[in-house]
Amino acid sequence: xxxxxxxxxxxxxxxxxxxxxxxxxxxxxxxxxxxxxxxxxxxxxxxxxxxxxxxxxxxxxxxxxxxxxxxxxxxxxxxxxxxxxxxxxxxxxxxxxxxxxxxxxxxxxxxxxxxxxxxxxxxxxxxxxxxxxxxxxxxxxxxxxxxxxxxxxxxxxxxxxxxxxxxxxxxxxxxxxxxxxxxxxxxxxxxxxxxxxxxxxxxxxxxxxxxxxxxxxxxxxxxxxxxxxxxxxxxxxxxxxxxxxxxxxxxxxxxxxxxxxxxxxxxxxxxxxxxxxxxxxxxxxxxxxxxxxxxxxxxxxxxxxxxxxxxxxxxxxxxxxxxxxxxxxxxxxxxxxxxxxxxxxxxxxxxxxxxxxxxxxxxxxxxxxxxxxxxxxxxxxxxxxxxxxxxxxxxxxxxxxxxxxxxxxxxxxxxxxxxxxxxxxxxxxxxxxxxxxxxxxxxxxxxxxxxxxxxxxxxxxxxxxxxxxxxxxxxxxxxxxxxxxxxxxxxxxxxxxxxxxxxxxxxxxxxxxxxxxxxxxxxxxxxxxxxxxxxxxxxxxxxxxxxx
Numbered sequence: 394x395x396x397x398x399x400x401x402x403x404x405x406x407x408x409x410x411x412x413x414x415x416x417x418x419x420x421x422x423x424x425x426x427x428x429x430x431x432x433x434x435x436x437x438x439x440x441x442x443x444x445x446x447x448x449x450x451x452x453x454x455x456x457x458x459x460x461x462x463x464x465x466x467x468x469x470x471x472x473x474x475x476x477x478x479x480x481x482x483x484x485x486x487x488x489x490x491x492x493x494x495x496x497x498x499x500x501x502x503x504x505x506x507x508x509x510x511x512x513x514x515x516x517x518x519x520x521x522x523x524x525x526x527x528x529x530x531x532x533x534x535x536x537x538x539x540x541x542x543x544x545x546x547x548x549x550x551x552x553x554x555x556x557x558x559x560x561x562x563x564x565x566x567x568x569x570x571x572x573x574x575x576x577x578x579x580x581x582x583x584x585x586x587x588x589x590x591x592x593x594x595x596x597x598x599x600x601x602x603x604x605x606x607x608x609x610x611x612x613x614x615x616x617x618x619x620x621x622x623x624x625x626x627x628x629x630x631x632x633x634x635x636x637x638x639x640x641x642x643x644x645x646x647x648x649x650x651x652x653x654x655x656x657x658x659x660x661x662x663x664x665x666x667x668x669x670x671x672x673x674x675x676x677x678x679x680x681x682x683x684x685x686x687x688x689x690x691x692x693x694x695x696x697x698x699x700x701x702x703x704x705x706x707x708x709x710x711x712x713x714x715x716x717x718x719x720x721x722x723x724x725x726x727x728x729x730x731x732x733x734x735x736x737x738x739x740x741x742x743x744x745x746x747x748x749x750x751x752x753x754x755x756x757x758x759x760x761x762x763x764x765x766x767x768x769x770x771x772x773x774x775x776x777x778x779x780x781x782x783x784x785x786x787x788x789x790x791x792x793x794x795x796x797x798x799x800x801x802x803x804x805x806x807x808x809x810x811x812x813x814x815x816x817x818x819x820x821x822x823x824x825x826x827x828x829x830x831x832x833x834x835x836x837x838x839x840x841x842x843x844x845x846x847x848x849x850x851x852x853x854x855x856x857x858x859x860x861x862x863x864x865x866x867x868x869x870x871x872x873x874x875x876x877x878x879x880x881x882x883x884x885x886x887x888x889x890x891x892x893x894x895x896x897x898x899x900x901x902x903x904x905x906x907x908x909x910x911x912x913x914x915x916x917x918x919x920x921x922x923x924x925x926x927x928x929x930x931x932x933x934x935x936x937x938x939x940x941x
Contacts, residue, residue: 398424406455410435410448417467428469434491436466445572447491474571475581476501476515479608483581494567505584506601511790514587517563517576549706552719552734557618558704564779585609587783589701590726590790595691597684607636607687610694617658619699620737627667629693630656631674635686641676648672699737701725705780706734707758707772717773722758724783726791729760731770743770745791751784753777 402420404413414435418427427433437457439445447470448457459465472490474497477483486504488497494515502510553561564587565574576582586592586609595602613619614629621629633656638646648668661667678686694700703724708717721737723730729748731741749763758777760770774780 404454406459407453409451409453411450413454414450414467421467432469432471433467434470436468438464438466447570447572472571473578474501475578476505476584477581478505478584478605479612480604488571490570490572493570494565497571498567501584507605508599508602509591511793512586512588512590512592513584514567515565516583516585517565518581518583519563549708549719553706555617556704556706556721556734556737557613557616558706558721559776559779559783587703588726588786588790590787590794592691592701593695597682597688600684603684603687603691606691610691610700614694615655615658617660618704619694619697621658621697623661623664623667626657626661627670628674629690630671631676632678632686632690632693634671634675635678635681636683636690638675639683640679641672646672646675698739699723702730702732703783704732704737705774705776707774707776709772720772722772722774722780724780724787726787729784745784745787748784751781753781 398421400417400420402417404416408416414430414433417435418430418433421427434450435448437446437448437459448465470489470491471487473485474488475483475485484504486501488500498510498513498515501515502508502513507513562585565576565582584605586605592602592606595606597603610619611629611633614621614626634641634646634651648666651668651671653662653668656671657667678689681689705722705724707720707722709720710716711718719734721730721732721734723732723739727745729743729745730739731743732739743760743762743765747762747765748760749765750761752759752761754777756773756775756777758772758774758780762770
């Protein structure tokens with residue numbers, strides 16, 4: 394602990410780290426100024442700095458294979474982190490030492506005033522190690538071979554420094570903590586944009602990110618990361634003068650006033666009369682504000698072919714020969730590029746949508762394009778893991794943006810509750826919609842305005858009165874075939890439906906009796922029967938039997 398108090402306690406191996414912290418805190422309640430419980434945790438120390446690890450609160454002690462006699466530290470998780478930006482701003486902040494860099498970037502960017510934290514990262518500014526040529530000689534049998542390898546590596550290092558590739562950037566690992574990477578509290582880390590995805594939306598309304606984007610683009614143009622022509626270099630230098638010095642002053646801004654190495658790439662510094670060209674470009678931007686000039690600088694930088702490209706110097710096999718030659722491999726937000734190592738001219742482009750798989754090893758990096766290509770693209774590089782992380786980072790950002798765009802709820806939560814707030818017209822305000830092409834200042838106004846009666850453009854007009862037409866009905870007539878029209882008849886369907894079953898039986902029986910009586914009352918027209926009494930009897934008997 395911070396008070397250097399050592400105590401021996403017994404724990405059940407199934408006890409969680411969170412519960413163990415509560416037990417330790419209860420046992421050490423006599424110590425003053427312990428602080429909030431959420432700021433403390435259990436730390437398993439290692440032999441050297443960076444070899445220890447923080448225990449996760451949800452895990453059990455048995456998960457970390459803790460045994461009798463093992464020592465853990467109940468210590469404060471908060472530590473100081475020193476961060477520097479490209480524009481020279483230094484900030485010291487308190488962060489959770491047990492969190493990985495991915496979680497810490499949210500805290501760092503929030504305190505810096507940056508919203509899209511997933512596009513930034515931290516860089517370790519370590520001293521250069523030029524020990525490749527200073528190593529001791531190898532055995533005599535392999536001396537010549539090792540010497541050739543050292544010479545090749547030295548040439549690649551010189552070319553890498555000249556091209557300003559991303560190999561020189563010591564990016565921190567976002568999946569590890571500060572302690573796991575050996576970053577001490579005295580070390581200063583550089584905050585820098587790593588992914589160029591949503592930088593197109595940065596303008597004067599976001600001065601913090603605009604300034605960081607301007608400084609990073611300016612440094613990339615000056616050190617040759619983005620090759621530009623002489624005219625373009627003068628154009629950028631003129632905008633930079635407007636940003637740093639304000640409006641052009643003929644009495645002040647004359648040849649010899651500028652330190653050209655701070656305004657031009659090294660290849661154009663010794664060009665004669667180039668400072669006059671810079672001031673001519675400077676004069677074009679008179680009256681432009683500093684933020685507007687920075688936005689113009691960033692806009693012109695985005696138009697460069699190499700803007701937003703992260704370069705890696707690799708070796709690829711020469712076609713038709715068993716020989717490796719240097720080549721530049723570039724990664725952008727939507728493609729993988731193959732570029733010339735001298736001029737940075739784009740030789741081939743593979744969209745990220747065509748990349749099916751990639752594989753990184755300590756010395757190689759391979760891309761698989763599936764059905765879009767007949768063969769793999771494999772290069773030799775020690776930065777294969779860094780290239781893989783960059784591609785995976787861009788794909789992760791694309792998926793996050795797509796998920797946020799397709800969601801139906803609040804902040805990506807489709808199950809969140811929507812609510813409606815009724816505001817009186819006097820308190821409500823109207824907000825003007827902004828266009829991306831030409832953003833302007835927002836105009837707000839109250840919707841509670843008094844009624845205004847305005848005259849017609851042609852003066853006072855007479856009111857005409859009239860009468861509305863009566864309603865009209867439309868009648869459709871067609872011919873009917875009389876032969877097929879049904880005869881009108883009286884139906885008792887509704888009456889019988891309302892009667893009960895017993896009533897229907899009585900009515901049907903009554904009708905049958907009435908018909909029988911009517912039939913019996915009808916006299917029969919019989920032919921003369923004569924005097925045969927037997928035939929007369931038979932006919933009478935058969936008639937009675939028929940109606941019985």
